Amino acid sequence: MLHNALVLMLALQLLSASPASSCTEQDKRSLIKFLAGLSQDGGLAASWLPDVDCCRAWEGVACDRNGTVVTEVSLPARGLHGRISPSSLANLGSLTLLNLSHNALSGDLPPELISSTSLLVLDVSYNSLDGVLPPTTVLKQPLQVLNISSNKFAAEFPPWNTMANLIALNASNNSFTGQMPAASLCRASPSLALLDLSYNLFTGEVSPALADCTMLKVLKAGRNNLSGILPFELFDMTSLEHLSFPNNGLEGELDGSHMAKLSNLVTLDLGGNCFHGKIPESIGQLKKLEELTLGNNNMSGNLPSSLGNCTSLTTIDLKINSFSGDLGNVDFSALHNLKTLDLLHNNFSGELDLSCNYLTGRIPEALNKLNFLSELNISNNDLEGPIPTGDQMSTFSSFSFDGNPRLCGSVLGNTCDSVKAVHIITAEDQQCGRKIIFAIAFGVFFGIGVLYDQLVLFRYFG
Incomplete structure (x- = not known):
């Protein structure tokens, strides 16, 4: 009896160690169809062989624990050229991650990928994809992370009303036009934490509906053609950590009572706009603030002494404004993390203590x-x-x-x-x-014969 039991155990071990499972023929055909659509495959054909199990030996392909269905295709920076065949990767029914970033893919983004019922992460950034983004056709699709940045997408952003699970959307560095997506996106994606729409051609005012994205931590829309004021509703988004709208046509004053609400703010970048008025004293309440960029605006007045309370600051960029007053009003020595202090083209006076x-x-x-x-x-x-x-x-x-x-x-x-x-x-x-490390650059404003300065401090830790 003992001998028979040992033989049975050995047989079971040999059976479990043998490659009894392999990827499905449908998954293999879908991957080969994707490969066939490429004009340059980056050498994938050397490992994507029809007679080899795609779950075990195909580069960039990962499967489930049973080794039967493809769950991930990750091929970043592989020198891939060509188009994404509509009926290839979208037919991988268990695919949860697709990373084709940093290649040279062109043509449309297949709508089947946007409306996939399995994809959680889709990254096609840094390619040459173009055309119009397709609308979504699947209710409550699972997609959580979508990165389509640095492509050639154009036209207006589609009204995606079914992205219930979306957490991060990066659509920066394209040619999107029209209004920023706000109302429909924030209603449909209550868990959205990152929205990057910078380097596009969006126009109009910043929508107050963005405040409906109550979980938003990162909001970037720099280098567009936005105008008007920042809606007060934005300052009710207390979870915000990065607020970045540089190089637009925004205007108005920074309201101190509203700014104080952003207690979690790490980055405030409003440079290259038309803001005027003073920096509010309440900025000293932003204890987590690391980067303050207000350069290239029309701001004026003295620097608030409370700026010295923002001890997490690494960057202060106030260049090309009309700030004035004594620099000694701010205790820069208290800013122990400061790396960059840029005060080019202002009207400061007084003393500057950079000792020790x-x-x-x-x-x-x-x-x-x-x-x-x-x-x-x-x-x-x-x-x-x-x-x-x-x-x-x-x-x-x-x-x-x-x-x-x-x-x-x-x-x-x-x-x-x-x-x-x-x-x-x-x-x-x-x-x-x-x-x-200390470096200084200077510029002269000849209109009133006053020299303006830029002081740039680069900190490094030895």
Whole structure:
């Protein structure tokens, strides 16, 4: 009896180890039809052989646990050229993921893929697909992620009313026209968390209906032809983390009471528009804010002192506005994560304290033209080389440059020949825990004879 049981167990093990299952003939035919429609297959034909199990040896193909049906086709950046045959991949009845991104596919996107009853993720970004997006024909289709960015789709965005499970839609870098999809999309897709419509040809005003996308975390619509104001309803979307509408024709003022509601905001990019007025004091309540881009607008007034409370900031871009006042009103030293500070073409005055930051490199000659600065403090850093002489630099005392062992010049009482190239760690060094690479670029506004500056601070962590 024991012998018979052992023989039976061994037979079962051999049976389970044998390749008894393989992909279905229908799935294999569908994949071969897709391959046949390509003018360049990127070498897929070498592994997509008719007499080989497509679930086991076909490159870019994955199947279910039983190895019988195709569930994923992932062929990004394979050099594929040609069209997607309408009756090929769409016939894979269990396909949940299709990634054909970063190829050179052309022609229409088959409507059968958009209306698939199995696909969860569809990525055809960075191709040359064109034409008009098809409407959806399946009720409550399962699609969750759709990336059609960087193609040549045109015309108006279709009214997709059946995308109940859609979480992320990236339609950026195409040629869509008309109004931004908002009302129908937000009603149909209550779980939508990412909507990227940037780099298109959308026109008109931003629809208040976007606020119906209550789960939205990322909203991007930069580089379109949008106009009007940002609707107040947008500021009720408290889940928003990234709000980006640069390079449009938007206007109006930033309302402080509404802005304070966006407590989860990480990125606010409204650069390249027609906004006016001041930065509201309530911006200091955005504790998670990392990127503030308001450059190339018509904004004015003093910078709010509360900006120093946004300690997560890595980027402040306020260039080409009409801001004024003393830079010392903002405690930039409290912004420990700051990488970029861009203040080109404004009307600031006062002093700028950049001491104890381990700034590196040489002091640019252009600093001599900062005639609006009453004081410049770049002491206790790691700057090197000669201190520019004459003009504005001659108004600063040696205290502005102390603690930079490799700096040289008459203001420090040494000569450049006597300065050693080796960095000497000082007590001040040990108190400063940050490293920043320092670069300055400048522009002059001749109308009122006032110099404007751009300060760019690049932080890196050693």
